[in-house]
């Protein structure tokens with residue numbers, strides 16, 4: 001159970017996140033949409049304690065995770081894995097080691113220095129890679145993989161932590177449509193099969209509609225929509241993005257185009 005109450009983050013006099021409140025009762029797939037600067041990343045960063053909140057509470061199973069300090073805050077971070085747009089992997093390191101780094105904070109300095117991993121952890125890392133369809137990439141340098149494969153390595157690293165919640169900050173924004181679909185399918189599978197909550201910041205409406213159980217729309221730090229994908233009409237999207245009547249929904253699509261040369265176009269590009 002996740003209960004977000006009045007969470008606010010000020011930068012100077014500006015509220016990047018402004019009294020955000022919502023509750024999620026089960027292991028839902030929640031999408032957060034909104035134009036650039038709406039506060040989506042700042043909210044996710046507060047959830048996993050990369051950024052402090054100015055005030056508010058984020059209750060997870062009865063504990064306010066914003067009030068945790070030191071070792072308790074770090075323990076929360078391992079239950080709340082984060083996936084980033086730019087993967088945040090170690091490019092020159094092999095894939096399996098990148099995945100094992102998901103549990104780096106559970107090991108001693110000596111073990112880390114000599115890259116010593118218990119056999120059980122190595123087997124688990126390989127099983128996770130296998131589940132994501134990239135086991136054969138395990139010995140390769142991570143920088144040799146495609147963007148979609150690298151994002152699956154990042155998901156594998158997150159799963160190595162055995163998290164309750166997976167936070168994904170624009171996980172497909174750097175990917176072509178085919179890889180975007182593979183990555184979103186992987187996140188959905190983890191959500192459904194493992195019962196892990198996923199909260200993903202998404203740039204594109206069709207992705208939010210296709211994969212999310214619930215969509216939260218943010219504008220200027222505030223929640224301006226909270227509903228099901230069915231309720232996310234073009235008019236509602238226009239309000240969230242602050243667009244005028246020229247808002248063209250098809251321009252927000254990440255669907256694999258029939259014209260193979262066509263590129264993905266973001267809502268923000270359409271708004272510029």
Ligand SMILES: Nc1ncnc2c1ncn2[C@@H]1O[C@H](COP(=O)(O)OP(=O)(O)OP(=O)(O)O)[C@@H](O)[C@H]1O
Pocket residue numbers: 011015016034035036037038039040041042043
């Ligand atoms: N460290 C910071 N210092 C000052 N202002 C910041 C800082 N981080 C974010 N902001 C401001 O807070 C607001 C929300 O930013 P945030 O990155 O959360 O938006 P976003 O919806 O994730 O946008 P994007 O999709 O571009 O990442 C923006 O106005 C941004 O300029």
